[in-house]
Amino acid sequence: MHAVLLQELKKHINLTAAEEELITASFRYKKVRKSQFLVQPPDIALYEHFVVSGCLMEYYLDDNGTQHTLIFAPEKWWTTDLHSFLKKEESRYYIEALEDTELLIITREALDNLLKEVPLLNNYFRILYQNAIMGLEERLLNVLSSKVEERYLRFLKKYPQLENRLPQYLIASYLGVTPEFFSRVKSRIHR
């Protein structure tokens, strides 16, 4: 189980056997069923989540109850409500399992400690967070840009593995349009 995580880390940094053991000891295994919540406002997000198998989604519910999907997190993605996780304040984003999902989770304290013991992990997380920033900027462009086709093509590029695993209404929510409008856009593209 931890092998998937170590393999992912070793794409970016070198680790000694002792460091691998420290990392393995710091992450706990968790299994959740489809539709189960990992983070539910106003609870504090206690863990950073690494997805081993399955898929999570992080979303915001606005005052009208409309769901705005921020990210999908399939295999080898990380996700948490970072603000809540770091500041120990109430979460504002939901994290829910879209499929039965296996996870490795780590608390804030264990992560702080691990970053001290294995300083190279700072390098890994710098790169991870860079990617998260680019993803969020992309997400903002999705919300602000008026071209739905473009948003959809970006979605396909970012999540090639997800198009056939997700219900269409969730992809529509991610793109910020109604399922009906999304269906029209798709048939326009495929023609």
Place this chain on the structure above:
Amino acid sequence: MHAVLLQELKKHINLTAAEEELITASFRYKKVRKSQFLVQPPDIALYEHFVVSGCLMEYYLDDNGTQHTLIFAPEKWWTTDLHSFLKKEESRYYIEALEDTELLIITREALDNLLKEVPLLNNYFRILYQNAIMGLEERLLNVLSSKVEERYLRFLKKYPQLENRLPQYLIASYLGVTPEFFSRVKSRIHR
């Protein structure tokens, strides 16, 4: 000039005299006037920018020519179009000086090199990027949430130094509302 940067870095990490020299040698000084562009699509964002004095803003122009302000970057803030800077692809965000601004700038290559020479900087940038993620998530909430009052109060908390330095129409653009609507919201809050 570089003292401001070193001081900022030393809030989070310890640096030797040799490391301080390396850092100083890697950043170049630049001065721009109000309204000058640092990044203008489709140019590639060649630098990461650290603001010594003055203020920058980063924004997106949608297809209708409406400006969506992503962040203001006053003293001691960093900003660039990260995707363009890292991937050397066309920028999509404008970065413009709101005031006469003094900057320290670094190229992608110099930054990569510096991260190798001064590994603790990974720690600094991990923290910086964490903050950027929280800021962007905040920004997304600003766009998605329907309560303008709340967005305005968040703006005041995030940028206490800026309220009287920025024209009102720019704050309205940051909040995603028209200047007229923003003015009504303000008078409602202050009553």
